[in-house]
Amino acid sequence: xxGFGILKGMSVTLRRFVDTYVxxxxxxPWRYRSRPVYKRMGITERGxxxxxxxxxxxxxxxxxxxxLMLLTDPEKGITRCIGCGLCERxxxxxxxxxxxxxxKVDDQxxxxxxxxxxxxxxxxxxxxQICPQDALGHSPELEMGTYSKGDALILNLDQMxxxxxxxxxxxxxxxxxxxxxx
Amino acid sequence: xxxxxxxxxTINMGPQHPSTHGVFRLILTLDGETVVDVxxxxxxxxxxxxxxxxxxxxxxxxxxxxxxxxxxxxxxxxAYVLAVEKLAEIEPPERAKYIRIIMVxxxxxxxxxxxxxxxxxxxxxxFTPMFYCLRWRELVVDLYEMTxxxxxxxxxxxxxxxxxxxxxKFLPECKEFVDAVPGFIDELERLLTDNEILQMRCRNVGVLxxxxxxxxxxxxxxxxxxxxxxxxxxxxxxxxxxxFDFDIAAGTVGDVLDRYLVRIAEMRQSAxxxxxxxxxxPEGETATPKKRKFRPPEGDVYHRIEAPKGELGFxxxxxxxxxxxRYKIRAPSFVNLQSLPYMCRGHKIADVVIIIxxxxxxxxxxxx
Amino acid sequence: MTQEDTVPPELKRNVFIAxxxxxxxxxxxxxxxxxxxxxxxxxxxxxxxxxSRFDLARFGMEFLRASPRQSELMIVxxxxxxxxxxxxxxxxxxxxxxxxVLAMGACAISGGPFKDGYNxxxxxxxxxxxxxxxxxxxxxxESLLDAILKLHKQIRAETIRTSPWYRKDxxxxxxxxxxxxxxxxxxxxxxx
Amino acid sequence: MTAKETFDRLAAKFPQFPLGYLEGKDTAILVKGENLVxxxxxxxxxxxxxxxSSITGVDYPDRFEVVYxxxxxxxxGGPVILKVHAERENPMLPSVVSIWPTANWQEREVWDLMxxxxxxxxxxxxILMWEGFEGHPLRKDFPGSEDEYIFG
Numbered sequence: 001x002x003g004f005g006i007l008k009g010m011s012v013t014l015r016r017f018v019d020t021y022v023x024x025x026x027x028x029p030w031r032y033r034s035r036p037v038y039k040r041m042g043i044t045e046r047g048x049x050x051x052x053x054x055x056x057x058x059x060x061x062x063x064x065x066x067x068l069m070l071l072t073d074p075e076k077g078i079t080r081c082i083g084c085g086l087c088e089r090x091x092x093x094x095x096x097x098x099x100x101x102x103x104k105v106d107d108q109x110x111x112x113x114x115x116x117x118x119x120x121x122x123x124x125x126x127x128x129q130i131c132p133q134d135a136l137g138h139s140p141e142l143e144m145g146t147y148s149k150g151d152a153l154i155l156n157l158d159q160m161x162x163x164x165x166x167x168x169x170x171x172x173x174x175x176x177x178x179x180x181x182x
Numbered sequence: 183x184x185x186x187x188x189x190x191x192t193i194n195m196g197p198q199h200p201s202t203h204g205v206f207r208l209i210l211t212l213d214g215e216t217v218v219d220v221x222x223x224x225x226x227x228x229x230x231x232x233x234x235x236x237x238x239x240x241x242x243x244x245x246x247x248x249x250x251x252x253x254x255x256x257x258x259x260x261a262y263v264l265a266v267e268k269l270a271e272i273e274p275p276e277r278a279k280y281i282r283i284i285m286v287x288x289x290x291x292x293x294x295x296x297x298x299x300x301x302x303x304x305x306x307x308x309f310t311p312m313f314y315c316l317r318w319r320e321l322v323v324d325l326y327e328m329t330x331x332x333x334x335x336x337x338x339x340x341x342x343x344x345x346x347x348x349x350x351k352f353l354p355e356c357k358e359f360v361d362a363v364p365g366f367i368d369e370l371e372r373l374l375t376d377n378e379i380l381q382m383r384c385r386n387v388g389v390l391x392x393x394x395x396x397x398x399x400x401x402x403x404x405x406x407x408x409x410x411x412x413x414x415x416x417x418x419x420x421x422x423x424x425x426f427d428f429d430i431a432a433g434t435v436g437d438v439l440d441r442y443l444v445r446i447a448e449m450r451q452s453a454x455x456x457x458x459x460x461x462x463x464p465e466g467e468t469a470t471p472k473k474r475k476f477r478p479p480e481g482d483v484y485h486r487i488e489a490p491k492g493e494l495g496f497x498x499x500x501x502x503x504x505x506x507x508r509y510k511i512r513a514p515s516f517v518n519l520q521s522l523p524y525m526c527r528g529h530k531i532a533d534v535v536i537i538i539x540x541x542x543x544x545x546x547x548x549x550x
Numbered sequence: 551m552t553q554e555d556t557v558p559p560e561l562k563r564n565v566f567i568a569x570x571x572x573x574x575x576x577x578x579x580x581x582x583x584x585x586x587x588x589x590x591x592x593x594x595x596x597x598x599x600x601x602s603r604f605d606l607a608r609f610g611m612e613f614l615r616a617s618p619r620q621s622e623l624m625i626v627x628x629x630x631x632x633x634x635x636x637x638x639x640x641x642x643x644x645x646x647x648x649x650x651v652l653a654m655g656a657c658a659i660s661g662g663p664f665k666d667g668y669n670x671x672x673x674x675x676x677x678x679x680x681x682x683x684x685x686x687x688x689x690x691x692e693s694l695l696d697a698i699l700k701l702h703k704q705i706r707a708e709t710i711r712t713s714p715w716y717r718k719d720x721x722x723x724x725x726x727x728x729x730x731x732x733x734x735x736x737x738x739x740x741x742x
Numbered sequence: 743m744t745a746k747e748t749f750d751r752l753a754a755k756f757p758q759f760p761l762g763y764l765e766g767k768d769t770a771i772l773v774k775g776e777n778l779v780x781x782x783x784x785x786x787x788x789x790x791x792x793x794x795s796s797i798t799g800v801d802y803p804d805r806f807e808v809v810y811x812x813x814x815x816x817x818x819g820g821p822v823i824l825k826v827h828a829e830r831e832n833p834m835l836p837s838v839v840s841i842w843p844t845a846n847w848q849e850r851e852v853w854d855l856m857x858x859x860x861x862x863x864x865x866x867x868x869i870l871m872w873e874g875f876e877g878h879p880l881r882k883d884f885p886g887s888e889d890e891y892i893f894g
Contacts, residue, residue, distance in 0.1 A: 399844025
């Protein structure tokens with residue numbers, strides 16, 4: 001029958017539309033609380049799907065591959081990195097430059113400089129997986145946008161260590177903390 | 183009644199056009215509204231994959247394959263990894279094989295959802311069906327991110343396995359997703375399939391007869407919609423596809439509507455395969471130890487898989503060193519696109535847009 | 551004492567312009583319309599940013615405009631190849647002023663993983679002036695939203711007196727490159 | 743049917759074509775350029791290899807090689823791989839567009855990136871690079887491109 005398919009289609013759209021708002025009303029106070037959510041909506045749940053980004057964030061998965069950070073050994077207080085340069089050699093886009101310091105600290109080799117170039121990084125994760133000391137990790141940092149390229153997007157040793165201390169105080173990656181289920 | 187003779191006009195469409203799926207240009211020769219000839223111009227996204235692939239070593243190439251067909255990254259990795267494994271005679275562990283099938287079939291569901299969404303988008307149903315479909319894509323990319331760490335470029339398959347085992351939450355969530363897929367497809371069909379507008383605009387538009395489709399080398403849903411039940415998963419089972427029970431969907435007419443219906447049917451079949459793979463998933467190792475470099479023996483090898491868009495093949499030549507000597511990608515979109523002029527001739531200019539949408543191309547793969 | 555004596559000459563026009571700036575920039579920052587210009591992989595993440603989960607419309611951007619004539623933000627989402635470069639510049643020239651460019655992803659910033667390719671422009675800033683760079687390959691939609699918020703901040707800091715858009719003397723048309731035998735060349739008859 | 747059997751049958755059928763048998767991971771048949779079209783015609787019409795999957799150009803130090811991967815949509819069986827050699831100076835091969843129309847773009851791609859000409863091709867122009875580009879980028883001796891255009 002002419003037009004029946006269109007009516008059926010419109011009813012599906014309308015049902016979805018009403019569903020969203022009715023489902024959302026049911027969760028009214030909870031919905032607008034700003035806290036990291038693991039997942040906005042499951043498959044069977046009803047309600048608005050939108051994450052109100054700047055106020056409300058998705059908690060990153062432990063394996064999320066963001067910008068690199070250098071992990072600090074919490075017992076020794078220095079970085080695990082020994083400056084071997086394996087990450088530099090395995091990087092497909094040549095985004096990492098490491099030099100090794102002359103002197104040892106605490107009987108351990110340490111890097112003298114570490115430059116991580118986010119201009120070219122393709123976030124493939126090879127450097128982290130190849131690291132023999134498990135000294136590299138991916139930080140769940142999202143707000144990395146800048147007004148200029150070049151030096152503004154190159155992280156040096158101190159910045160990377162700071163990222164590591166901020167996001168991985170335990171000094172391990174993948175990050176242990178599982179996000180709470182919504 | 184005598185027919186009016188008009189002069190043909192030539193118009194340019196693209197490279198920046200909302201309906202060309204990226205940067206793709208068409209030179210249309212029109213007689214009034216009717217298309218006389220179409221000349222596709224590609225190459226606006228030629229990113230030198232093959233040259234860069236020769237510069238990288240064998241292991242470093244996997245993340246680059248993600249960026250070929252960026253809607254279905256897992257399939258690209260799968261094809262490359264299988265080709266290298268065939269060359270170097272590496273056998274991945276059983277569990278890794280099953281994980282790969284799960285990932286690739288989830289990818290097929292997503293790809294077809296996006297293809298259907300874009301097709302509807304180009305029919306003028308601006309973005310409402312697309313939003314439904316992309317909402318479901320979000321659920322799958324969440325699974326990818328949970329497992330591999332990245333939404334679009336997972337770099338998850340390795341030569342000789344997968345990079346990490348599945349996380350704990352993956353199995354229940356994947357099960358929940360796969361169980362919900364048929365319901366969603368039913369809803370999509372209620373919304374679309376009987377719709378007169380869809381039927382009238384798609385029926386008998388862009389017909390590709392089976393013999394022409396084979397001549398042009400079309401593969402994937404495009405070929406199957408023409409009535410040739412040729413699926414590499416059945417014709418030449420690779421990996422462990424011979425262990426799963428699924429059907430090949432095929433059309434009869436070979437028009438745009440048939441391609442839509444084939445995609446809908448393939449989504450159901452993919453969900454079925456994922457279900458079986460989840461059921462049979464064995465315990466055990468997932469990867470051989472990670473190396474930074476490796477040297478496969480000399481030789482050349484061609485391996486092809488049934489990617490969501492068609493036959494994706496890698497032709498690799500090794501000279502025994504740590505870099506590929508030749509790294510050639512046989513991209514399905516590139517070959518399928520050749521049939522566009524044939525399908526468009528004689529139709530109206532508005533139909534060109536939906537015919538492009540029904541081929542389901544990704545420019546990253548066409549131009550490489 | 552007349553007004554000429556009390557107000558220093560360089561402040562005279564600012565007194566009126568400051569609130570005008572504020573209102574003007576507020577209006578502009580709240581309705582930056584992006585052009586629907588998807589180049590490569592990042593384009594897909596850009597489309598996802600528009601959809602229901604991230605909902606770009608919350609920032610007054612509604613939907614991506616299909617025509618450059620109606621938009622003021624170009625999100626360069628992906629690798630700009632040399633074959634595409636003239637079209638990118640031409641699109642930018644077609645956009646009405648004020649116009650902004652957001653380089654999304656490693657490819658748009660510097661060529662990214664494809665920077666060694668013979669057909670890849672190493673960064674869209676070789677062609678256009680870029681306002682905000684977002685690293686990532688591709689960046690998560692949240693990163694893109696954050697970059698857009700940063701762009702809003704930049705727009706709010708503009709003043710009518712210094713912005714290049716309101717000057718008559720500035721030569722803003724960017725010469726469209728042409729295809730040469732070995733790469734892009736300057737258009738003929740144009741001074742360097 | 744194994745590749746060896748296919749080769750033996752073809753060699754018996756075409757004594758006038760000197761065919762070479764290349765052992766490897768994928769077994770291939772080496773054809774001389776001038777016999778390619780005749781053999782391809784036979785493969786499509788009589789052996790039902792109606793689907794030409796991929797055409798690849800490879801730049802070896804002493805020669806160019808074009809590889810054709812043929813499959814059949816009608817019958818079972820692995821690929822038949824044809825390899826054709828072309829000399830380094832001004833490489834030229836016959837086109838197979840008249841037999842498999844799918845070769846059209848693939849041969850254009852091989853010409854564009856590898857610089858192997860195909861005689862009899864209806865429209866042998868560059869496909870991925872622009873017209874007027876010098877050199878063929880996938881050759882090993884391609885020097886790379888240079889721009890004189892920089893935004894200033």
